Amino acid sequence: MAVESARDRALARELALARRGRSPVAEAFRQLLKNKAAVVSGIFIILLILVAIFADNAIIAKPLGWEVKPLLAPKHFAQVSFKQRDLPPGKGGFILGSDYLGRDILSRVIYGTRVSLSVAFVAAGVSLVIGITYGLISGYASAYIDNLMMRFVDFLYGFPLLIFIILMQVYFKALSRRGGSGIAQILINIDKAMGGMFFIFIALGLLNWLGMARIARGQTLSYKEKEFVEAARAVGAGHLRIIFRHLLPNILGPCIVAETLAIPGYIFTEAFLSFIGLGVTPPTPSWGLMISETYQALRAAPHECLIPGAALTLTTLAFNFLGDGLRDAFDPRLRGT
């Protein structure tokens, strides 16, 4: 009996040893959960995403052919009421007041999360995919190809892309008023269907993959000289295997961290473009557009401008804190920098 229980204990010990090891990603996630600012920001961002999705019931109603009604937002973002203009928060059933057309500010801010978040995530996704692909190829390829590819990136960096984007926006806006032809018209139709967000996606995509490509290339260069890559080559692993099993998983962490820290920039760029009238098309509510429409009445009706401003600030701060937290978690050496 005693012998058997000893054997049982030995077996239990062996099985405990066979537990799944903690992967570096799981380890980093545990670190992240210890960072209060990052956790709060993460929860805030998740809430924002839910708010953006459930601003109205379109996600369920559209496929079922129901009428689209506001869900979280009290009213539709474009519902105008000329008798109830410029009401302060709390008056006339407007929780956060109404704007110069009598539209509900709370509803517009809620709908505005859709624009800001979709711009943020689409731009981040596009820049991540293009940047990593480009950077990985450049870093992995021969020095000659790497050189050519990086000089092309340098060239684009030197190019005033923001001016190019503004010109592109102005051109397409003008064209959409006149009506274009061929591909231009298709693009304009897509843009219209998305409330004027499509060209912002393109613009931010064009602007932001360059930095990611550089980061990805740098990471690739440093990892490709590591001995474990050499070991994989000695074993007879092919290029694809080395890229996808050895390089990509290792460079992904730093790239995602860099991208998270770049998201506030995207949100700001969208707000900026909307502010100067080159962003989303009214009445689609974007925080930048809301500020731009109301900042002249800052004295008389400060809430109309400050509320979307606060939403913008909180969101960018949340992404910054989360990005910082991710960076610390993935690379503890950088903590506090």
Next chain:
Amino acid sequence: MAERDKILVRVEHLKKYFPITRGILFQKTIGYVRAVDDISFFIHRGETLGLVGESGCGKTTTGRTILQLYRPTAGKVYFDGVDLTQLKGEELRRMRRRMQIIFQDPYASLNPRMTVGDIIGEPLEVHGLAKGKAKRERVMELLKTVGLNPYFINRYPHEFSGGQRQRIGVARALAMNPDFIVCDEPISALDVSIQAQIINLLEELQEKFGLTYLFIAHDLAVVRHISDRVAVMYLGKIVELTDRDSLYNNPLHPYTQALLSAVPIPDPVVEERRKRIILTGDVPSPANPPPGCRFHTRCPVVMDICKEVEPEFIDVGGGHWVACHRVK
């Protein structure tokens, strides 16, 4: 067995030059680092050839060039009669099953994002030798062979110590039952107490599987312990190659003599009387090696001829090869 069959690896006039380039858009080659410059030797089946020399003399490059991890600039590497330098693609991949490498740094040689099972099982997967359950079983068997608990299979490298990691590296090299393993300073990065364990493990495995080693190191005592024959490298050249005992008891090349005189002797009385040959100056740059004998700038017994004529690497009897004008 005929003499030829006993030789597993034969290296003939192997050269590896790394280009030095300059230029931003159009890169011009402005010179070469002669990491390995015309070396020839052979390794018998089942023996351990030690390769010693100071940092930057081309030891590691030699090992990696033999395995075709670097393609040689010139020369031939015969492995079991097949010229590896002529092999490409699939043929080379198939040969890789028979020759493996163990790396110096156990922290850099394991992919931090892969489990031990995936790391050791990678060779099996790449060559389609085992999958799923069979792979798992083979990996656990290998873990046992190198003295690790087979239940470590699902863990990640960062959960192990340096010595354990090195054992994982050894297990990966063993996965395909190779004939030949290049041990590239496998113990230099380890604690002294762990070094002995790894050395013993390597010796055990050699006996068990009939392995042939090229053992690269700069620790002369370790090389003396593990090697059957020893080659001494200086600035991309082999200056002396012979069996262990004649090298340590009767070194002929002045560089070997200087190296050996630097080894401390664990006997205070003898140590007191030990005379060190202290070399002056630094190792010249391999991008611009001196003419004649490469060692002439630091040689204590240099002659005029050394500065002009490169000494030939010759057998002075009994398989004792030296490249020195003093030895004839």
